[in-house]
Amino acid sequence: SQQGEEDPQALSIQEGENATMNCSYKTSINNLQWYRQNSGRGLVHLILIRSNEREKHSGRLRVTLDTSKKSSSLLITASRAADTASYFCATDRGDYKLSFGAGTTVTVRA
Amino acid sequence: DGGITQSPKYLFRKEGQNVTLSCEQNLNHDAMYWYRQDPGQGLRLIYYSQIVNDFQKGDIAEGYSVSREKKESFPLTVTSAQKNPTAFYLCASSIEGTSGTRQFFGPGTRLTVL
Numbered sequence: 001s002q003q004g005e006e007d008p009q010a011l012s013i014q015e016g017e018n019a020t021m022n023c024s025y026k027t028s029i030n031n032l033q034w035y036r037q038n039s040g041r042g043l044v045h046l047i048l049i050r051s052n053e054r055e056k057h058s059g060r061l062r063v064t065l066d067t068s069k070k071s072s073s074l075l076i077t078a079s080r081a082a083d084t085a086s087y088f089c090a091t092d093r094g095d096y097k098l099s100f101g102a103g104t105t106v107t108v109r110a
Numbered sequence: 111d112g113g114i115t116q117s118p119k120y121l122f123r124k125e126g127q128n129v130t131l132s133c134e135q136n137l138n139h140d141a142m143y144w145y146r147q148d149p150g151q152g153l154r155l156i157y158y159s160q161i162v163n164d165f166q167k168g169d170i171a172e173g174y175s176v177s178r179e180k181k182e183s184f185p186l187t188v189t190s191a192q193k194n195p196t197a198f199y200l201c202a203s204s205i206e207g208t209s210g211t212r213q214f215f216g217p218g219t220r221l222t223v224l
Contacts, residue, residue: 040218040220045213099155100145100153100154
């Protein structure tokens, strides 16, 4: 069953602007992961944040996790056309499986 | 190059036919997964395998079957019992590390039932 839900469903921004998307989940987790999917392709792992971490950075990506609110956010700074993709959060409950949300589709306009 | 390959990229099937999707990995990962993705939706887990000769049903296993005879291979058969098989199918693998189950994905197979 899908545990994560992303918000918004779609986002359109100008190149150079920041993009923020949110993920909410229902049960306790071991970690939360974000993936990117370009149209018609497989998913690529972006970043993983453990349940005892509050914030993590990787290049232009910043992820936060609030376990009390069961929510996470992904911020992409200084967006580029190449960031156009769908972004999915996935929760890991420590049972070898991930539960994916429906994704946020990001369009970066030149 | 290490990675996951899926074949074919596009597959067309007539109603009532079984079809098998291939997934191979040379990452030496123990765990492998099959997901289904419908337009505008997230991934739903069909089957997963943590070790050779063992596999478990995911959330939507009805109408699908798998085998795991080799560590590198995890083929998925879409049977005629699957009522709505047209979808994008993704295979993934993972190794349980200290930081959790991070998955690596293949490029996907798009199945269309005619």
